[in-house]
Amino acid sequence: MADIRWVGFDGDDTLWKSEDYYRQAEHDFEQILAGYLDLEDRRMQQHLLETERRNLKVFGYGVKGMTLSMIESAIQLTDERISARDLHRVMEIGRACLQHPVDLLPGIREAVEAVARDHEIVLITKGDLFHQEAKIAQSGLADLFHRIEVVSEKDEATYARVLQELGVHASQFVMVGNSLRSDIEPVIQLGGWGIHMPYHVTWALETEHGLGDDVPRLHTVTVAAQIPSTLASIRSQ
Structure with a gap:
């Protein structure tokens, strides 16, 4: 025995529950980038995933690392065209994820x-x-x-x-x-x-x-x- x-x-x-809130955050992030990019381009999702992978050793796991990776991806994917207002919206996605029930x-x-x-x-x-x-x-x-x-x-x-x-x-x-x-x-x-x-x-x-x-x-x-x-x-x- x-x-x-x-x-x-x-x-x-x-x-x-946890991953459900991360998936919602990713969806909200994509909706912000829809004003700059074609959402049918699957490279956008892959770019965020690879950015998160690369940043794990720096930011670690969790919402804060995800949010920083979203900001980095948004800047890179839009060739720095994303507005300060929309970057603030990305930060609010992270804040909401930190406060989920x-x-x-x-x-x-x-x-x-x-x-x-x-x-x-x-x-x-x-x-x-x-x-x-x-x-x-x-x-x-x-x-x-x-x-x-x-x-x-x-x-x-x-x-x-x-x-x-x-x-x-x-x-x-x-x-x-x-x-x-x-x-x-x-x-x-x-x-x-x-x-x-x-x-x-x-x-x-x-x-x-x-x-x-x-x-x-x-x-x-x-x-x-x-x-x-x-x-x-x-x-x-």
Whole structure:
């Protein structure tokens, strides 16, 4: 039987909705650029994605990095023709995204409570510190977690550090999340377990991963209510 000591949960699009607001922000951004560019030109979306990718090491993940990348893309795509008024509108898109409500996914509170009754649980989320802390506080879930980690990246090095600080071997750890790239693959590579709960929309950069179709120690659920029973199944292996 698997000796599971700790269970980790991702935040964005695992506990609460997030990517929906980013997609709306991108749509609003495109509507501003429609005054300068042909929206049928798919290079516009690709330009923003590549700008965000390039800026990750400078601005990190989150709304602020997205907003700065939008401003940079707008200036470049319009050959510096975009007006100060429209740049201000882009900034307001970012401000609105930072202030969006925190809506929990259906059944997630009950699932987290059920897991917390038998395991120590840790929230591991990445992004802007201020924004993540605000969402955690507004979620009403903070008191359920024994530990909360807001990190700049979710890779093998980050998970290895967290597991060392928790005093647990990777084989005794299960990570629950919507992103195969950030939540599941690094933990699997370290020898841990993953419970993948796909969200209906995923940021393009989060779809890039190296996992195959048949991955040991990886389970998939479709709704939060399946998390406790899937965890029980892992423990029985």
